[in-house]
Amino acid sequence: MPTYEYLCSQCGHEFARIMSFKEYEEAKVSCPQCKSLEVKQQMASFISKTSRKS
Numbered sequence: 001m002p003t004y005e006y007l008c009s010q011c012g013h014e015f016a017r018i019m020s021f022k023e024y025e026e027a028k029v030s031c032p033q034c035k036s037l038e039v040k041q042q043m044a045s046f047i048s049k050t051s052r053k054s
């Protein structure tokens with residue numbers, strides 16, 4: 001499963017979540033440190049350049 005990395009806008013805490021795509025679409029990601037929902041997603045370590053259909 002891909003790892004999604006986040007940076008909290010409130011406290012600057014960086015954290016990662018491992019989620020399926022379905023969870024990712026439905027998830028409300030909050031900072032584990034200050035519980036803020038103001039988190040910015042970082043460049044994921046999972047980079048999808050595949051599945052080009054021709």
Ligand SMILES: [Zn+2]
Binds near residue numbers: 013031032034035
């Ligand atoms: Zn925070």
